[in-house]
Amino acid sequence: MRMAKGVEWALHTLLNLDMVGGGPVGSGQLARAHGLPAPYLNKQLQQLSRAGLLTSTPGPRGGFSLAKPLADITLLDVVEAIEGDTQTFQCAEIRCCGTIGELSPPPTGMCPVNKAMRGAEQAWRDALAARTLAEIRAELDLYPPTRDIIRAALG
Numbered sequence: 021m022r023m024a025k026g027v028e029w030a031l032h033t034l035l036n037l038d039m040v041g042g043g044p045v046g047s048g049q050l051a052r053a054h055g056l057p058a059p060y061l062n063k064q065l066q067q068l069s070r071a072g073l074l075t076s077t078p079g080p081r082g083g084f085s086l087a088k089p090l091a092d093i094t095l096l097d098v099v100e101a102i103e104g105d106t107q108t109f110q111c112a113e114i115r116c117c118g119t120i121g122e123l124s125p126p127p128t129g130m131c132p133v134n135k136a137m138r139g140a141e142q143a144w145r146d147a148l149a150a151r152t153l154a155e156i157r158a159e160l161d162l163y164p165p166t167r168d169i170i171r172a173a174l175g
Contacts, residue, residue, distance in 0.1 A: 026064040026102045029056060033065065034073065034086065034093060034153055035160065039170045043085030044077045050084070053173040064102060071101035090157050096148035109137035 033050055037043045047065055051058035065084050068074040075087045111134035115127060160166050 023099065023103060026060070026067075027099055029054070029061055030064045030068055030098050030102050031095070031153070031156075033061070033084075034068070034090070034098065035157055036170050036174060037074075037084065037086050038090050038153070038157055039160075039167050040174045043074075044081070044083035045085075045174055046083040049174060053170070067101050068098070071097065073097060073101055090153035093153045094149050095151045095153070096145055098153075099148055107138070108141055109134070111137070 032054065036050065036053065037045060047062045048058050050056075050065070051061040065074060065076075069076050069084070069087075072087055073093055074084045076082070076084055111131055113127075113131065115121065115124070115131055115133075
């Protein structure tokens with residue numbers, strides 16, 4: 021399974037905003053802090069805003085702020101904000117195609133491959149939904165210099 025780099029960028033941005041008090045922080049400042057392309061990061065920030073994870077404040081002192089506490093944001097929330105909530109595996113029912121399909125009786129029930137892949141994807145989604153960004157932030161807090169470095173970069 022492949023995820024866009026934007027998921028990683030979004031996760032770090034949400035954690036960074038929390039470390040500096042929640043925001044607002046400008047998109048350019050957030051991009052520079054990690055050496056990211058500002059237009060692409062801004063796209064991720066807009067998606068996080070549409071998903072209700074960030075708020076945007078216009079103006080010279082504006083920027084992006086957390087819309088809710090990290091305890092209320094799961095890894096799945098961020099993945100779905102950036103990647104969407106469509107299923108990764110798309111069964112094309114190839115078991116019914118070609119010579120095999122012509123020689124086989126019509127299938128009854130869900131394809132076992134489809135069933136296995138959907139089950140695996142659901143387990144992955146359940147695991148993402150079970151982890152909050154507050155838990156990850158707690159792990160980051162075990163390294164106090166991290167918070168100070170982020171504050172210096174965004175301050």
